[in-house]
Amino acid sequence: MTTPDTAALAERTHTAYIDGRDVALREVVRPAAVRLSEDPHAHQPPPPVLGRCALAGPAQVRAASAAAARAAPPWADTAPARRFALGPAFCARLRDSAAEFTALLVAEGCPRRIADWLVDSMLAMFDAESCRWYQRLMRFEWRDGDRRLVLQHHPDGVLAINPPGNAPAFSAVTAALHGLMAGNAVVVRVPRRFPSSTTFLLRHVLAPCLEDLPAPPGALNFFCAAPDHVLAHWLEDPRVDDILYYGNSERGLRFHRACLEHGKKAVLELSGNDTVVVWEDASLADAVESLVTAFHGSGQMCIAPNRAVVHPAVADDLVEALRLRVADIRPGRPEDEATLLTPVPGDDHEAVLAEARAAGAVVVCGGRRLTLAGAPHPAGPFVEPTLLRVDGLATARELTAVREETFFPLLSLVVPHPDGDGGRLLSEVIGFLNGNRYGLRNSLWTGSPAVAERFVSGVRNGAMLKVNQPHMDFVHLLPSHGGTGWSAGVHGEATYVFLKTSHLQSAVIGP
Helix, strand or coil, X not given: CCCCXXXXXXXXXXXXXXCCEEECXXXXXXXXXXXXXXXXXXCCCCCCECCEEEECCHHHHHHHHHHHHHHHHHHHCCCHHHHHCHHHHHHHHHHHHHHHHHHHHHHCCCCHHHHHHHHHHHHHHCCHHHHHHHHHHCEEEEXXXXXXXXXXXXXXXXXXXXXXXCCHXXXXXXXXXXXXXXXXXXXXXXXXXXXXXXXXXXXXXXXXXXXXCCCCCCCEEEXXXXXXHHHHHHHHCCCCCEEEEECCHXXXXXXXXXXXXXXXXXXXXXXXXXXXXXXXXXXXXXXXXXXXXXXXXXXXXCCCEEEEEECCCCHHHHHHHHHHHHCCCCCCCXXXXXXXXXXXXXXXXXXXHHXXXXXXXXXXXXXXXXXXXXXXXXXXXXXXXXXXXXXXXXXXXXXXXXXXXXCCCEEEEEECCCCCCHHHHHHHHHHHHHCCCCCCXXXXXXXXXXXXXXXXXXXXCCCEEEECCCCCCCCCCCCCEECCHHHCCXXXXXXXXXXXXXXXXXXXXXX
16 A cells, blocks of 8 residues: 655645635644654654644634534524435545545654545445435324324534544534534634545535535534633623533533533533453354454554453453454554554553552453554564453452543453353443443344343443444444543433534424
């Protein structure tokens, strides 16, 4: 696979987009491409820049909110069928622009394999069938004698989106599309670190779809800026109705409280600590392939599994199969089709693993820093994929490696103590999952329909449950966002963002 042409990318200028116009600003940020070396101590020239991205100040932040507020009423009055046609139109343009968009992601350090998966996920989320289903959920009508009863969702107004630093393009654009289809006007803050792929997808793929309708100027606005002053403005600005916040759970929950104090609706997409359960009758080969997605992006993707609960009858076999499979995961350049790992800053992994060892857990493999060539080196940019075995649910509950989301390539394998009563053991495992204070996804591998049914009916934690399905993949027609507990706050649930950023109204119509 060829390396992205960073020289060509360096010539790009990424503007802000406010009130239907490109806005070039005097202050710019020059994001740099990721550069990796096999020798961490070797002198490296500065990495190439990925163009110039306009950096917004307070005036542009205010202007974006004002433009969205003007656009919101006429956009809400646009026929739902036209609004929801944005999804298929976006998919058509994304297919045409996928190579260029992927090149930007790869230059920013996203492994090509993950970049391709992100594109495929967006195409599945917004195809024509999905958007027809989404539109149907916005309004229900039925007869009650001689009356008509109606349940309908109306847009909240202005939706402001604060995407995460990791996968900002995917998060920003999927949220913006949902908000727009619901009838909201949208403002997006583009993160400063890697703005190129996000501004490209917003300006050159999504914005033209709105211009073709045409949508009112200001239906979509975006700018690049640091988060703090933007979030403070959105909290104070009465024109902003909803704020979609991606990020760390503790900061997100504090931000939720601030939204309540300012009369705003907070839509939270926070951290995850997902679990895969492997039962005694599971297909171990399939379970292994699902579990190795824990290492996609070095464990820094919120919907990747962080931990597994493995039935003691198959634990030894599964651990060995995983150990052999994980040994094939090596560092590499992002343009390499085989690369899954991304660099990991800091040394937090050392304390996490030291605590686990002290409690009796076993590091099956990994945990060292690696160079690009895969050699152990204390200054290496990568962390070796790590398997941790923890025996006993009680011990697991006390370990940071199991209890908290970690941001390095770690998969904790929790093996309950054997119990002759399979039903009781399953109840204990379900209780363990329900005790997780995070709640994005949980999945199960089993050959037993009865076990599957107990899992689906008994696991209350999490926005999505999967049985004998890949853990990370998005699922056609089903909600793509949301969570419970620390993943989305006290009102967390599986979320269609177009419903979360609208409000339900009832109507009764007499003869």
